[in-house]
Amino acid sequence: MKELLEGSMxxxxxVKLCKPGVISAYPITPQTHIVEELAQIVADGHLNAQFVxxxxxxxxxxxxxxxxxxxxxxxxxxxxxxxxxxxxxxxxIAGMRLPVIMTTAARAISAPINIWNDHQDVVxxxxxxxxxxxxxxxxxxxxxxxxxxxxxxxxxIMLPVMVCMDGFILTHGMETxxxxxxxxxxxxxxxxxxxYKLDVENPLTLGPLVDPEYYxxxxxxxxxxHKEALALIPKLTxxxxxxFGRTYNGLVEGYQLKDAEKVIVAMGSVCGTIKEVIDxxxxxxKKVGLLKITSLRPFPVNAIYDALKSSPKVAVIDRALSxxxxxxxxxxxxxxFFGKTKKPQNISSFVVGMGGRDITKDSIKEIFRLxxxxxxxxxxxxxxxxxxxxxxx
Amino acid sequence: xxxxxxxxxxxxxxxxxQSMAARLVLDAAGPNTIIVNNTGCLEVFSxxxxxxxxxxxxxxxxxxxxxxxxxxxxxxxxxxxxxxxINIIAQGGDGSSADIGLQALSGMLERGHNILYVCxxxxxxxxxxxQRSGLTPFDTxxxxxxxxxxxxxxxxxxxxxxxxxxxxxxxxxxxxxxxFGQDLQRKVKKALSIKGPKYIQVHAPCPLGWxxxxxxxxxxxxxxxxxxxxxxxxxxNGALSVRRQITPKPVEEYLKTxxxxxxxxxxxxxxxxxxxxxxxxxxxxxxxxxxxGV
Amino acid sequence: xxxxxxxxPGSSKNNKTGPWRTESRPKFLKTNCIACNMCVVVxxxxxxxxxxxxxxxxxxxxxxxxxxxxxxxxxxxxxxxxEEGA
Numbered sequence: 081m082k083e084l085l086e087g088s089m090x091x092x093x094x095v096k097l098c099k100p101g102v103i104s105a106y107p108i109t110p111q112t113h114i115v116e117e118l119a120q121i122v123a124d125g126h127l128n129a130q131f132v133x134x135x136x137x138x139x140x141x142x143x144x145x146x147x148x149x150x151x152x153x154x155x156x157x158x159x160x161x162x163x164x165x166x167x168x169x170x171x172x173i174a175g176m177r178l179p180v181i182m183t184t185a186a187r188a189i190s191a192p193i194n195i196w197n198d199h200q201d202v203v204x205x206x207x208x209x210x211x212x213x214x215x216x217x218x219x220x221x222x223x224x225x226x227x228x229x230x231x232x233x234x235x236x237i238m239l240p241v242m243v244c245m246d247g248f249i250l251t252h253g254m255e256t257x258x259x260x261x262x263x264x265x266x267x268x269x270x271x272x273x274x275x276y277k278l279d280v281e282n283p284l285t286l287g288p289l290v291d292p293e294y295y296x297x298x299x300x301x302x303x304x305x306h307k308e309a310l311a312l313i314p315k316l317t318x319x320x321x322x323x324f325g326r327t328y329n330g331l332v333e334g335y336q337l338k339d340a341e342k343v344i345v346a347m348g349s350v351c352g353t354i355k356e357v358i359d360x361x362x363x364x365x366k367k368v369g370l371l372k373i374t375s376l377r378p379f380p381v382n383a384i385y386d387a388l389k390s391s392p393k394v395a396v397i398d399r400a401l402s403x404x405x406x407x408x409x410x411x412x413x414x415x416x417f418f419g420k421t422k423k424p425q426n427i428s429s430f431v432v433g434m435g436g437r438d439i440t441k442d443s444i445k446e447i448f449r450l451x452x453x454x455x456x457x458x459x460x461x462x463x464x465x466x467x468x469x470x471x472x473x
Numbered sequence: 474x475x476x477x478x479x480x481x482x483x484x485x486x487x488x489x490x491q492s493m494a495a496r497l498v499l500d501a502a503g504p505n506t507i508i509v510n511n512t513g514c515l516e517v518f519s520x521x522x523x524x525x526x527x528x529x530x531x532x533x534x535x536x537x538x539x540x541x542x543x544x545x546x547x548x549x550x551x552x553x554x555x556x557x558x559i560n561i562i563a564q565g566g567d568g569s570s571a572d573i574g575l576q577a578l579s580g581m582l583e584r585g586h587n588i589l590y591v592c593x594x595x596x597x598x599x600x601x602x603x604q605r606s607g608l609t610p611f612d613t614x615x616x617x618x619x620x621x622x623x624x625x626x627x628x629x630x631x632x633x634x635x636x637x638x639x640x641x642x643x644x645x646x647x648x649x650x651x652x653f654g655q656d657l658q659r660k661v662k663k664a665l666s667i668k669g670p671k672y673i674q675v676h677a678p679c680p681l682g683w684x685x686x687x688x689x690x691x692x693x694x695x696x697x698x699x700x701x702x703x704x705x706x707x708x709x710n711g712a713l714s715v716r717r718q719i720t721p722k723p724v725e726e727y728l729k730t731x732x733x734x735x736x737x738x739x740x741x742x743x744x745x746x747x748x749x750x751x752x753x754x755x756x757x758x759x760x761x762x763x764x765x766g767v
Numbered sequence: 768x769x770x771x772x773x774x775x776p777g778s779s780k781n782n783k784t785g786p787w788r789t790e791s792r793p794k795f796l797k798t799n800c801i802a803c804n805m806c807v808v809v810x811x812x813x814x815x816x817x818x819x820x821x822x823x824x825x826x827x828x829x830x831x832x833x834x835x836x837x838x839x840x841x842x843x844x845x846x847x848x849x850e851e852g853a
Binding site for chain 3: 489526688691692
């Protein structure tokens with residue numbers, strides 16, 4: 081049913097329909113509305129769940145870890161500093177193979193402290209072992225949460241999934257959303273059936289000490305499972321399309337790629353702006369296109385290769401940094417093509433929209449203009465040089 | 474072999490006070506128990522893949538979050554409607570309970586979860602090599618509070634964890650000792666019969682870290698209690714309700730059994746400071762047994 | 768795909784810690800035992816068992832030789848004797 085909803089409310093609604101038994105989160109802007117709405121939903125008796133108000137994000141992640149380990153579906157949400165505070169628990173959850181589902185409202189990282197949107201928090205956690213999916217708009221954010229539960233809880237996967245939505249832009253933006261019904265959700269998402277859990281009828285020891293004789297295989301298996309997820313995601317989105325009528329690839333989405341001479345690669349809500357710019361430029365005969373990456377982890381190497389191998393000029397937009405080195409998304413995209421005969425003539429790297437600095441249509445047009453065949457490395461768009469100085473006296 | 478839920482074959486040191494206590498706690502709780510453990514000696518020596526001593530469901534996550542993970546387990550059990558039949562025990566050493574895990578413990582106590590938290594107090598970070606913790610006693614020689622020409626050892630008194638737990642307004646707090654195994658089991662059973670958060674602190678001698686012979690574990694634990702240095706007390710609904718009464722022995726009898734206090738034995742002024750701590754405990758908790766026939 | 772992740776309950780029994788002993792082992796004299804059960808309570812390995820007076824004994828597959836049983840026995844009915852060949 082179509083409703084005009086704030087992004088946070090839409091996410092709270094889909095989480096409610098997924099019926100988690102335990103919800104635990106710690107407030108941090110701009111995730112707060114999601115959790116507040118869920119608290120009200122539980123208080124109004126619309127969802128039978130234990131709502132646990134914890135004293136930190138580290139404990140929020142630990143609570144949902146304990147809940148899923150006991151065989152009960154769980155949910156949490158966070159952002160920025162909170163994501164970092166729970167970071168060791170996140171690596172732990174992935175290593176313990178527990179399908180926790182979490183929303184991250186992507187936000188800049190302190191210092192300096194800044195509560196507005198970029199990707200520094202989520203991209204920094206790409207090594208944690210979580211599946212990481214990025215939403216372009218609120219509809220996709222809603223749909224990705226449903227897919228996330230189905231994907232993470234799959235018996236062969238058993239991995240936690242992070243659904244990233246740009247803070248404020250998507251969490252506090254308003255959009256007409258086609259919200260699934262409970263019947264549709266129940267058709268797509270069966271109840272969680274844990275292959276291993278804390279159960280007095282069948283005792284097991286979870287989280288043992290694993291010495292050098294055994295540890296490597298545990299990590300190898302995690303990596304292999306990400307490859308298995310790469311194969312499973314398109315199957316799940318195909319099934320999703322049958323139930324809900326909305327088509328996603330789940331790994332990448334090409335927009336006007338076919339004969340594009342210049343292609344921008346990007347994640348998240350900026351893709352909406354890029355699509356509008358592409359429409360404007362195409363109307364003027366410019367051959368431009370977009371490759372949107374939905375799944376940062378598992379990283380869709382083959383899908384990216386197939387999409388871009390014939391594109392002459394590629395520019396990767398990063399909204400995160402790996403300070404001291406190549407911008408992270410651009411480095412991974414470049415790695416796809418190393419050693420390949422078919423590849424773009426050049427792959428440039430641009431950084432845009434840090435700490436909530438607006439990415440306008442002009443910013444995107446500037447990037448297309450700068451894609452002139454010369455290699456650009458980590459070039460910041462819309463930078464204000466007047467704010468920079470060499471020394472502090 | 475006696476019937477127990479904590480199987481032998483674990484790799485605890487010979488004479489480990491914590492392994493004695495952990496087995497007694499688990500056997501008192503029974504098979505309908507889920508254990509949530511912090512990183513530390515107990516978890517490391519009892520769950521080295523592929524072997525585990527635990528005959529009940531057991532989970533270890535990180536160093537400081539057993540109280541929070543247990544909160545999640547308890548919430549899940551409540552959601553499943555099984556809350557009345559299953560004990561949930563969160564455990565950790567003194568380091569993971571009083572220091573790095575204090576926040577998670579405080580949150581668990583404040584939220585009122587139906588969980589028993591057991592702190593095995595061997596008075597230092599033993600698993601990483603005997604480093605000083607918030608529960609290391611005054612004047613103790615540890616690797617990060619060593620005694621030397623410029624220092625007498627740990628300069629701070631023990632963090633009053635039982636009182637801190639009690640201040641959260643929880644229904645039951647108890648202090649127990651590996652040296653008094655049946656008393657420990659009584660306290661565990663009593664705690665598990667009460668709904669809400671409970672805290673039990675167990676004094677657990679560590680022959681390796683405290684530097685005493687392996688066969689003295691029980692004797693050392695008993696002396697700590699009998700000198701007044703480790704009062705065995707219970708708080709019920711905030712009020713001190715039970716204390717084990719003693720005929721106090723001088724603290725030197727306790728200190729001379731362990732290498733970690735060896736540097737004090739020729740310093741009567743330091744021993745006096747420790748005697749003051751014991752005397753304060755005896756006064757504060759009313760530990761002195763009434764003299765017979767007086 | 769899954770790697771090493773979970774342990775089976777009680778599987779530590781596969782690890783026989785008896786070879787840890789280097790100096791001494793407990794000898795249960797079974798003469799003055801009053802079945803107080805204290806040796807069972809204190810053993811860190813839970814490898815002492817018995818039912819009734821003078822029936823208590825140790826499973827040497829697991830005994831680490833700590834000596835707490837001998838130290839606690841109120842009737843001095845447990846002796847620590849030299850490990851053969853030690």
